[in-house]
Amino acid sequence: MSERIANAALRQKVMSADDAAALIHDGDQIGFGGFTGSGYPKALPGALAKRIQESHDRGEKFTVNVFTGASTAPELDGALAAVDGIGWRMPYQSDPQMRNKINDGTSFYTDIHLSESGMMVRQGFFGNVDFAVIEATRITEDGDVVLTSSVGNNAVYCEVADKIIIEVNSWQSEDLEGMHDIYGGFALPPNRVPIPITHPGDRIGDKFLHIPQNKVVAIIETDGPDRNTPFKPIDDDSRKIAGFLLDFYDNEVKQGRIPKNLLPLQSGVGNIPNAVLDGLLHSDLEHLTSYTEVIQDGMIDLIDAGKLDVASATAFSLSPDYAHKMNENAAFYRDHIILRPQEISNHPEVIRRLGVIGANGMIEADIYGNVNSTHVMGSRMMNGIGGSGDFTRNAYISAFVSPSTAKGGAISAIVPMVSHVDHTEHDGMVIITEQGIADLRGLAPRQRAPKIIENCAHPDFRPMLLDYYERALRDCKFKHTPHLLNEAYSWHTRFLETGTMKLS
């Protein structure tokens, strides 16, 4: 048995994933660890999926409600979705099978701000949580848990769940110990207190997750890697978008609106954020900090180059090479990286206080600056809002970034009216595509539209957008936010009917 389970009483709880899965029943609500494909349980979900399939084969109903930190991996969302095992799911997902089950009507999905998911569980708004299933790299002699590559909602699920199942994963580095900062000060009103973070590097909690040991019903030993996605080379559009963003920051510094070393950086995951981080790597900037959700490859490079003093997040999202590097050198990186509960990494209070400057991807924006981050053509759930709302609403400066077209040019990312709103005109400040940047701060709708169309839309769609806007301005009775409601979604319906937003 693994030496990673140092507590004698908990060693008695070691069992197979199948035996642990047998403890779970139809209708149970399960809080899983896992955030952006990191630190999710690797074995129990598959065993549970097998059990569910066997039930279904016998003609019995068996679904569970799945709570997580954020997205997980094929071994969790994928396995459970494949057997139609998820009745209801929150707060974020990105697995292709899970997404299909949401969009074909098999599973219900409630899309919640990541900062609020744990809070609302604690407030009792989702009913009783039957199980917490988390991943540990080690259990101490005292029975405390050393978490792995994400913190997510682990603490709240262990706090509220009736029973706890722990997977001890020996693939994860034991040197992650000391990287986590598990805040223990959560309370319900009227007893909440200020969260005492005034710098991204502040530690306010414990390196261990303290759990009620009497709730632990099973411990499973595993040895498997996180869902580490290979690195994609930075493409030209991403590099252009990153260039516009960095020039914008540079000008904000020149105008005296932000300090020389910027303010704590937040970014989503993917090619554009990687291009931004690469741009920072090749800039003169120093003593950068980050207060964000996930640590990706580019931040490791910035730490290695001595340019990023500290990065605060709730999880890693690394390529296999960088995950290996982290596992080898966690003892070094833990001086520069803090992993916190997502209630803290995404907390409006802290984001606003620190003055985070954020950049997030989008599906589409409209000519007035409303942004859709979640629904393709108004109905098809992509992944979820994630932390984009937490950061956009509270950031010092918040940007939305996207290539100006998708599907080989058939879809414009700038449309007359977005088909779903996740971020309102009151929230976003800057929109950037490979075409250019629109700084919307302080602008009224009629001041925004020409700027977004001219600066951000693809030339193929610019005349069509201008045509819509000019006719709306002329024909709409009300000139504050002129729209032609009978054709506001004509671009989307044209795409659904013909496969392109372009006029034939």
Add this chain to the structure above:
Amino acid sequence: MSERIANAALRQKVMSADDAAALIHDGDQIGFGGFTGSGYPKALPGALAKRIQESHDRGEKFTVNVFTGASTAPELDGALAAVDGIGWRMPYQSDPQMRNKINDGTSFYTDIHLSESGMMVRQGFFGNVDFAVIEATRITEDGDVVLTSSVGNNAVYCEVADKIIIEVNSWQSEDLEGMHDIYGGFALPPNRVPIPITHPGDRIGDKFLHIPQNKVVAIIETDGPDRNTPFKPIDDDSRKIAGFLLDFYDNEVKQGRIPKNLLPLQSGVGNIPNAVLDGLLHSDLEHLTSYTEVIQDGMIDLIDAGKLDVASATAFSLSPDYAHKMNENAAFYRDHIILRPQEISNHPEVIRRLGVIGANGMIEADIYGNVNSTHVMGSRMMNGIGGSGDFTRNAYISAFVSPSTAKGGAISAIVPMVSHVDHTEHDGMVIITEQGIADLRGLAPRQRAPKIIENCAHPDFRPMLLDYYERALRDCKFKHTPHLLNEAYSWHTRFLETGTMKLS
């Protein structure tokens, strides 16, 4: 000269409103005091409007950009709008003439969360502020200002403006001294610190507004009342809606999700909030508190009855009778009322920490829980988002309330898709009309739609909504948020064409 100006140097600055208005020029940006028709300057705006009209008569261009706390009054918004004197306006308004100028394209209007308006000014996002024009009830010997019936953005405008004009209004009670709590701890990142409020009654600032006296260029003596709107008797629909909300709170207490004395209350202004306050007055509840934007009549009644321990806000919005009562008894009420800068009354950090339970009006909600608070038929600006976003996003429980129909039954407040989104599906929790209540917490879109339609829609529109939803569910390829984009706005276009959303 009024004895209310005790500082000798500042007494030298007393002049007429016309002389003060002569200091202002075309293109100037002016930060006016005033919030919900309280504490706005009474004389300068009219004199400025006269000056603008004279310029226009001479064929000269003259507009100013107007910043306020929130809505003001005919003497400010009305007077300046009437002469086409406002080029650009933020962050909230409700004056009929101002609204017309916004919707006919004369004035630009940027609609901003009230918590963020001052913050963004301080961050330099709106450019230089030339004048602050505020109202005082008294200026002390040391030159400190005792504010009147609102605090709003007065502090930030005086801080950043080049020049300050003060109206000393002897209609306002001198006993307001001690009611204000002017927080002086604002800083820009990276120097922001926690806001040390853990209870609505906490005082964290100074009773005086300290101003840089060398910036004061004019003091004007006035003696006029605030825009105090007469009380309207509570109608049946409002009483029904209030009943649903109070029953809901009662059940939350029974379920153990909120304390017996509830949590700090927030509400918008108007008939429904008044009905809620009246319901509280006739309940068994005690030791209530309020952390909100405005103090209205019903809160005064609750204080008088000994049921409301403390109310924190940024302004009054009282009927003439209650304004008179306040002026007579401010020395009593200042033990129960705190007026703060709107950056504090509406601060996400404090709202979330205290666990405020909020209720706000709306124009329309859709079957999936998206809410429109600002735009009639997607284009016509009503008033603005105000503080509804600050409270809804951060409240412990947030409700949207509205009668189920408007315009004599021609308009349904529940529609297939809202024509503008101010509050996303991720934010609102509860929707209430006189028909009933839909508790949306934790529900996925397909779980929400039947509930909203059945519980909240007017019977005249319920079958039409069900028909839309069922066809969307059947015909839309994606079942997460089923929509028929080619008819999502057919109700709105039908109203624009025929004057009713009903089918003929």
